[in-house]
Amino acid sequence: MKVSRTLAIPYVVWVLIFTVVPLGLVIGFAFTNPDGKITLENIFEMSDYMAVLFRSILFAIAATVICLIIAFPAAYIISRANAINQSTLIVLLMVPMWINFLLRTYAWMTLLEQNGVINRILGAIGLGPYQLINNSGAVILGMVYNYLPFMILPLYSVMVKIDQSVIEAAQDLGSNKIRLVRKILLPLSMPGISTGVIAVFVPSVSTFVISRMLGGGTNDLIGDIIEMQFSGNSYNPHLGSAMALVLMIIVLFMMSLFNQFGTEEDVAL
Amino acid sequence: MKRLICIILSLSVLLYLTACGGTAETEEIDREAVLEEFGLDPELFSDYDYSRLKDEDITLNVANWGEYMSINDDESVDVNEAFEALTGITVNYKTVASNETLYSKLLSGGATYDIVIPSDYMISKMMKEGMLQKLDFDNIPNVNNVMPSFLNPQYDPYNEYSVPYLWGMVAIIYNTTMVDEEITSWASLWDEKYAGNILMFNNPRDAFGIAQAYLGYSLNTENKAELDACSELLKEQKEIVQGYVMDEIFDKMEGGSAAIAPYYVGDAVTMCDDNPDLAYVIPEEGTNWFVDAMCIPTTAENKEAAEMYINFLCEAEIALANCEYVGYSTPNAKAYELLDEDVREDEKRYPSDEFLAEHTEVFVNMSDEANAYMQSLWNQLKIDNSNVWFVPIFLICLVAATVAVNVWRALKKKREQY
Numbered sequence: 001m002k003v004s005r006t007l008a009i010p011y012v013v014w015v016l017i018f019t020v021v022p023l024g025l026v027i028g029f030a031f032t033n034p035d036g037k038i039t040l041e042n043i044f045e046m047s048d049y050m051a052v053l054f055r056s057i058l059f060a061i062a063a064t065v066i067c068l069i070i071a072f073p074a075a076y077i078i079s080r081a082n083a084i085n086q087s088t089l090i091v092l093l094m095v096p097m098w099i100n101f102l103l104r105t106y107a108w109m110t111l112l113e114q115n116g117v118i119n120r121i122l123g124a125i126g127l128g129p130y131q132l133i134n135n136s137g138a139v140i141l142g143m144v145y146n147y148l149p150f151m152i153l154p155l156y157s158v159m160v161k162i163d164q165s166v167i168e169a170a171q172d173l174g175s176n177k178i179r180l181v182r183k184i185l186l187p188l189s190m191p192g193i194s195t196g197v198i199a200v201f202v203p204s205v206s207t208f209v210i211s212r213m214l215g216g217g218t219n220d221l222i223g224d225i226i227e228m229q230f231s232g233n234s235y236n237p238h239l240g241s242a243m244a245l246v247l248m249i250i251v252l253f254m255m256s257l258f259n260q261f262g263t264e265e266d267v268a269l
Numbered sequence: 270m271k272r273l274i275c276i277i278l279s280l281s282v283l284l285y286l287t288a289c290g291g292t293a294e295t296e297e298i299d300r301e302a303v304l305e306e307f308g309l310d311p312e313l314f315s316d317y318d319y320s321r322l323k324d325e326d327i328t329l330n331v332a333n334w335g336e337y338m339s340i341n342d343d344e345s346v347d348v349n350e351a352f353e354a355l356t357g358i359t360v361n362y363k364t365v366a367s368n369e370t371l372y373s374k375l376l377s378g379g380a381t382y383d384i385v386i387p388s389d390y391m392i393s394k395m396m397k398e399g400m401l402q403k404l405d406f407d408n409i410p411n412v413n414n415v416m417p418s419f420l421n422p423q424y425d426p427y428n429e430y431s432v433p434y435l436w437g438m439v440a441i442i443y444n445t446t447m448v449d450e451e452i453t454s455w456a457s458l459w460d461e462k463y464a465g466n467i468l469m470f471n472n473p474r475d476a477f478g479i480a481q482a483y484l485g486y487s488l489n490t491e492n493k494a495e496l497d498a499c500s501e502l503l504k505e506q507k508e509i510v511q512g513y514v515m516d517e518i519f520d521k522m523e524g525g526s527a528a529i530a531p532y533y534v535g536d537a538v539t540m541c542d543d544n545p546d547l548a549y550v551i552p553e554e555g556t557n558w559f560v561d562a563m564c565i566p567t568t569a570e571n572k573e574a575a576e577m578y579i580n581f582l583c584e585a586e587i588a589l590a591n592c593e594y595v596g597y598s599t600p601n602a603k604a605y606e607l608l609d610e611d612v613r614e615d616e617k618r619y620p621s622d623e624f625l626a627e628h629t630e631v632f633v634n635m636s637d638e639a640n641a642y643m644q645s646l647w648n649q650l651k652i653d654n655s656n657v658w659f660v661p662i663f664l665i666c667l668v669a670a671t672v673a674v675n676v677w678r679a680l681k682k683k684r685e686q687y
Contacts, residue, residue, distance in 0.1 A: 113524060134512040215512075216513065217469075217651070218651075220651050220652065231369065232370070232373075234641075257671065
């Protein structure tokens with residue numbers, strides 16, 4: 001018992017230095033003005049940016065839901081494949097993640113541009129060109145594409161543990177496919193779903209690169225506005241910290257709401 | 270191989286100098302050999318004492334824009350390597366994305382630079398806030414190479430803090446296959462014909478600058494009514510703009526994804542080289558004339574070495590290499606003389622002084638109040654397109670979700686009681 005505690009020391013020190021202290025700084029900055037006086041001004045000023053904040057949350061929810069809809073059947077299919085196919089499929093899923101994030105997003109720019117690959121192919125069969133980039137759809141697409149593996153992997157790791165005999169038992173007892181998913185698969189993979197939702201939602205809601213590259217500066221998200229407070233025109237780390245803090249609290253609230261959902265399921269089992 | 274010869278030469282010089290009693294800790298620098306190695310003409314090089322700091326083990330931190338100096342290119346002199354060979358000083362070269370990034374980095378103390386190359390308006394802002402230090406021009410004799418018209422500029426009236434590096438103007442770049450008229454005016458950026466094919470600056474100062482030039486206001490106006498008018502104009506334009514971009518413009522214009530966009534002349538030259546369908550023009554209403562100049566921040570640790578670096582960048586051939594590599598115009602008279610004739614006579618790159626005086630205006634630093642006002646107008650422009658229904662719909666969803674969870678829980682409990 002003692003040994004395991006000493007082993008945790010590096011992690012505790014790490015968390016202290018790189019999580020707790022910066023968090024304290026963010027809170028400190030959020031409630032002070034440039035002269036160092038304590039103020040609530042930053043939080044009030046934040047209300048000017050509520051529309052952007054809500055847009056970010058909406059986009060992130062959309063991306064999370066789409067990821068879940070795509071990932072659930074995908075993870076199920078992978079988990080039911082034979083061992084060799086399983087590892088092949090997982091590797092195929094991982095390969096794009098070995099490529100740098102920025103590069104992958106750049107690739108989407110090339111694909112979606114008005115003169116890009118997709119529009120050229122459509123043009124060859126007499127369609128388009130369509131406005132595929134610089135709109136909200138492109139931003140959500142970017143989020144789904146970049147964060148989909150974070151949804152599939154936890155789902156897969158949970159689903160692979162579901163015994164085939166459980167599924168067969170349900171089928172033997174006359175459950176149809178919808179009932180099977182609703183009563184067996186969904187409850188059993190709930191831990192994977194909640195991990196996946198957090199892993200997709202949190203980076204989506206705070207991203208700024210995707211919106212800049214695929215949104216073309218017309219779909220700024222809260223991440224862009226926060227970034228602008230630290231390294232942009234409107235240099236104001238105090239307001240930036242306030243925004244980050246508000247965003248964090250909203251995300252925490254939403255996650256706790258969602259987790260209630262999850263734990264309830266576990267209890268029901 | 271050249272390097273080897275250079276080392277052998279320097280060693281032989283060292284042997285020759287052993288009589289000096291070993292005061293030199295590092296090997297002597299053979300100026301001629303270094304210049305030859307980098308293909309520089311000693312005739313054109315000043316006789317400045319570049320090797321005087323070689324024993325002090327100095328590392329010089331330089332911050333510059335991306336692609337804004339002749340380095341890492343086989344066909345051009347590597348300016349930093351040449352400086353290192355000539356002086357024995359190590360150059361730690363970093364790039365920053367914008368004036369504002371540089372400003373916040375210096376202000377937050379996150380980085381210490383010995384040399385920075387901000388633009389005009391940012392220089393006056395930094396000067397005003399005491400972030401720059403006065404230069405000792407005894408250490409920068411090559412300042413005499415700078416054209417007199419670039420000395421004592423509006424942003425640094427007594428020429429105490431800065432030495433001009435490169436300059437340019439803002440032009441309209443357009444794709445001749447998508448635009449079949451002669452573009453002459455900023456009005457084209459508001460032309461519905463090009464709806465969805467227009468790109469715009471993604472920073473308030475440049476974007477407002479265009480609206481100001483189009484409306485015939487001063488580019489440094491602090492009049493709120495005028496700024497409001499510009500903001501209205503930009504909002505109108507937003508309906509037909511494809512995107513707000515900075516350096517992404519290279520890909521988009523070269524790839525033919527957009528028809529027309531404003532950008533800096535030097536970069537327009539680069540884009541036109543890469544895609545011959547592109548052309549650029551200085552609009553008749555006038556435009557912004559900008560100068561990027563070398564400065565030393567107050568936090569700099571190696572002032573003398575930094576001044577040496579500034580002097581080095583003012584050497585004729587070094588300034589030439591930089592302006593040819595970057596594509597911007599040089600304020601260095603001696604480098605200008607070495608340029609190809611067709612470049613020198615290109616009115617868009619080297620317009621006459623009269624043209625500059627009549628058709629262009631330099632940005633100066635605005636008051637904090639005007640800056641903040643412009644910023645808030647810009648934020649409204651960028652943010653306001655969000656649907657007003659976002660907030661209520663989101664709140665309703667959140668409430669509905671909370672209610673649903675609780676009702677569901679209650680039902681579940683009831684069911685379990687049976």
